[in-house]
Amino acid sequence: MQHTSKDACDDVVVDFGVCVEQHGRNFLAVVIRAGNVGQVFTVSDTRGNVYRRALQANQSLDAITLGVYYAEGIAGARTR
Numbered sequence: 001m002q003h004t005s006k007d008a009c010d011d012v013v014v015d016f017g018v019c020v021e022q023h024g025r026n027f028l029a030v031v032i033r034a035g036n037v038g039q040v041f042t043v044s045d046t047r048g049n050v051y052r053r054a055l056q057a058n059q060s061l062d063a064i065t066l067g068v069y070y071a072e073g074i075a076g077a078r079t080r
Contacts (some may be wrong), residue, residue: 026073030043032069033065037058038065041053041056043067047074051070055067
C-alpha cells in the first residue's frame, strides 16, 4: 500500500509522485477533496492510464466536493 498527499491550495494542476516502482496491471485510487461545492475534477497521469470516477459528492454544509477515481490494469513504471 502506498500513500502520498498534496495540498493544492489554488492550483489547477497538482503534480505528485509515488516513491516506489509501479508494477503493470496494478490498481491505483485517487481521492480528491476541494474546498468548493460543485468542483469539477479531471484525473490523468503521464503513463496514459485511464481513471474512472467511482464517486463524487458535494457537501454544502462544509462547502466541499469529494471525488474518488481509480485506474485498473495500470501501465508499470518507476516513479519518483
